[in-house]
Amino acid sequence: MEEKREYxxxxxxxxxxxxxxxxxxxxxxxxxxxxxxxxxxxxxxxPEYLSFIEDLESLEKRIHELEEILKRAKNIAEAPxxxxxxGIGCKVLVEIEGKEDEFLIVESIEADPSQGxxxxxxxxxxxxxxxxxxxxxxxxxxxxxxxxxxxVTFEF
Amino acid sequence: xxxxNIINFLKETENLKILPYPESKELKVQNPSSCAQHIFRTxxxxxxxxxxxxxxxxxxxxxxxxxxxDLAQGDFPSLIxxxxxxxxxxxxxxxxxxxxxxxxxxxxxxxxxxxxxxxxYLELWEKEGARLxxxxxxxxxxxxxxxxxxxxxxxxxLEKAKDPVIEFIFEIGKLKNLPxxxxxxxxxxxxxxxxxxxxxxxxxxxxxxxxxxxxxxxxALKMALIHEICAVYAGDYTPHDIFSxxxxxxxxxxxxxxxxxxxxxxxxxxQIYKRETKSLQKLINKLPVNLQGEILSLxxxxxxxxxxxxxxxxxxxxxxxxxxxxxxxxxxxxxPLSIFVENVYHFVSDQxxxxxxxxxxxxxxx
Numbered sequence: 001m002e003e004k005r006e007y008x009x010x011x012x013x014x015x016x017x018x019x020x021x022x023x024x025x026x027x028x029x030x031x032x033x034x035x036x037x038x039x040x041x042x043x044x045x046x047p048e049y050l051s052f053i054e055d056l057e058s059l060e061k062r063i064h065e066l067e068e069i070l071k072r073a074k075n076i077a078e079a080p081x082x083x084x085x086x087g088i089g090c091k092v093l094v095e096i097e098g099k100e101d102e103f104l105i106v107e108s109i110e111a112d113p114s115q116g117x118x119x120x121x122x123x124x125x126x127x128x129x130x131x132x133x134x135x136x137x138x139x140x141x142x143x144x145x146x147x148x149x150x151x152v153t154f155e156f
Numbered sequence: 157x158x159x160x161n162i163i164n165f166l167k168e169t170e171n172l173k174i175l176p177y178p179e180s181k182e183l184k185v186q187n188p189s190s191c192a193q194h195i196f197r198t199x200x201x202x203x204x205x206x207x208x209x210x211x212x213x214x215x216x217x218x219x220x221x222x223x224x225x226d227l228a229q230g231d232f233p234s235l236i237x238x239x240x241x242x243x244x245x246x247x248x249x250x251x252x253x254x255x256x257x258x259x260x261x262x263x264x265x266x267x268x269x270x271x272x273x274x275x276x277y278l279e280l281w282e283k284e285g286a287r288l289x290x291x292x293x294x295x296x297x298x299x300x301x302x303x304x305x306x307x308x309x310x311x312x313x314l315e316k317a318k319d320p321v322i323e324f325i326f327e328i329g330k331l332k333n334l335p336x337x338x339x340x341x342x343x344x345x346x347x348x349x350x351x352x353x354x355x356x357x358x359x360x361x362x363x364x365x366x367x368x369x370x371x372x373x374x375x376a377l378k379m380a381l382i383h384e385i386c387a388v389y390a391g392d393y394t395p396h397d398i399f400s401x402x403x404x405x406x407x408x409x410x411x412x413x414x415x416x417x418x419x420x421x422x423x424x425x426x427q428i429y430k431r432e433t434k435s436l437q438k439l440i441n442k443l444p445v446n447l448q449g450e451i452l453s454l455x456x457x458x459x460x461x462x463x464x465x466x467x468x469x470x471x472x473x474x475x476x477x478x479x480x481x482x483x484x485x486x487x488x489x490x491x492p493l494s495i496f497v498e499n500v501y502h503f504v505s506d507q508x509x510x511x512x513x514x515x516x517x518x519x520x521x522x
Contacts, residue, residue: 091418093417096415102421108505122503122504123510139501142517143494145497
C-alpha cells in the first residue's frame with residue numbers, strides 16, 4: 001500500500017478532482033433520495049437492487065478516493081525544488097536524436113505522456129530528476145537513449 | 157515476484173492470435189477469427205447481455221472466465237504447460253477458473269459458455285448468412301445456447317430486429333479485422349488486430365492486477381475491454397498520423413518518435429479526444445441509458461486517467477504494445493524498437509510494472 005504522502009498537483013488537476021467529487025456527491029444524493037428499488041423475498045433475488053448497491057458502492061469508493069487525494073493534495077507551486085534543477089512542476093526541454101522534445105514533470109496521478117506530462121516516477125522522469133541544464137542523461141538498457149537537458153523552467 | 161514465467165505464458169498466448177477458436181470447428185465457420193479475437197467479443201457480449209437482460213451474476217468471475225474459456229475447451233498443451241509454471245497465486249487463480257469451466261455448473265460458467273456460443277453463431281451468420289438456412293441455424297443455436305435469454309437475443313439478430321445491443325455487438329466485431337496501424341505503417345506482414353491487442357491488455361490486467369487490494373479488478377477488466385472500441389469509427393491511429401506533415405517528414409517519422417513542445421502535445425491530445433468521443437458516442441448512442449452511461453464513464457475515466465484502475469490499464473496498454481514490438485523486433489530486421497522503448501519508459505510509473513518491463517527487456521535480450 002502506498003505511503004500517505006502529499007501530492008503536488010497542477011491547479012487544473014486540483015480543479016478537476018474537486019469538480020468530479022462535487023458531481024459524484026450530487027449523484028449519490030439523488031440516487032439515495034430516489035430510494036432503493038424494492039426487494040422481493042430477499043435482496044439476492046432482485047438484480048435491480050444488486051445493480052443499485054453495486055453502483056452506490058462504486059460511487060462511494062470513488063468519492064472516498066477523491067476525498068483522500070484532496071486531503072493530501074497541495075498546489076504544485078509548493079513542491080520542493082532546487083533552483084535550476086529538474087523537479088515536480090518543471091518543464092524540461094531536451095535534445096534527443098538531434099531533435100528537441102519537451103516534458104512537464106508531474107505526479108503519477110496526473111501524468112499523461114501523450115499530453116507531454118510524465119511522472120517523476122517513470123524511468124525517464126526518474127533519470128531527469130535533480131539534473132540541470134547542460135547535463136546529459138543516459139538510459140542504456142535495452143537500448144541507449146541519450147537526453148541532453150537544454151532548459152529547465154519551473155512552470156508554476 | 158519473478159515475472160519470467162508470466163512473460164513465458166504471455167509469449168505462448170500470442171498463438172491465440174493465430175489459432176482459430178475451438179467452437180469454430182464444431183460450427184464449421186469458414187475463415188474463423190482467432191481465439192483472441194473471439195475472446196474479446198465474447199467478454200464484451202456476455203457482460204453487455206447480462207446487464208441488458210438484468211441477469212444476476214458475479215461480473216468479476218464472468219469476465220475472468222471469459223478470458224480463459226477457450227483454454228478449457230481447446231487443445232493448447234504448451235500454453236497449459238506454461239500456466240503450470242506461473243507464480244503460485246496467479247497459477248492457482250487460473251487453474252481454479254479452468255476447473256470451474258470444466259467441472260462445475262456455476263451460473264457464471266453457463267453465462268460465459270452461452271456468450272461464447274452467441275458470439276460464435278453470430279460470426280457464423282456474419283460470414284455465411286447468405287448461404288445458410290436461417291431456421292436450421294436457429295434450431296442448432298437454440299439447442300446449444302443454454303441461457304434462453306441469450307438465444308432470444310440471437311434470434312432477434314437473425315430476424316434483423318432493431319435491437320441496439322445486437323447492433324453494437326455487430327459493430328465491435330469490426331475490431332477483429334482492424335489491423336493496428338502502428339504495425340501497418342512499419343510494414344509488418346499480417347499484423348495483430350485491435351481485438352488481438354485488447355485481448356492482451358485484458359489478460360495483462362487479470363495477471364498483474366488481480367492480487368492488488370487497491371484495485372477493483374472488475375472495473376479494470378471492463379476498462380481494458382472497451383478502451384479501443386472508438387476505433388470502430390475513429391479508426392486506429394498512431395502519433396505519427398497526427399504529428400507528421402509533409403511526405404518526407406511522414407516517411408522519416410516512422411523510425412523516429414514525434415517530438416513537440418508540451419502546449420502542442422496538449423492541443424493535439426484535445427483534437428484526438430474530440431474525434432474519439434464523437435466516434436464513441438455514435439457507437440453507443442442507441443444503447444439503453446444504463447449501458448451507455450457505464451461505457452462512457454469507463455472510457456472517459458480511461459482517457460483522462462482519473463482513477464488508479466485507469467492509470468494502470470493505460471500503463472498495461474503501453475506494455476502490451478511494447479511486448480508486441482519486442483516480438484516484431486526479433487522477427488524483423490530494422491524494426492524501430494527505440495520508439496517503443498522510449499514510450500514505455502515515459503508511460504510506466506507503477507513500480508511493479510516498471511519491474512515487469514525490466515524483466516521483459518531481460519527476457520528478450522537473452
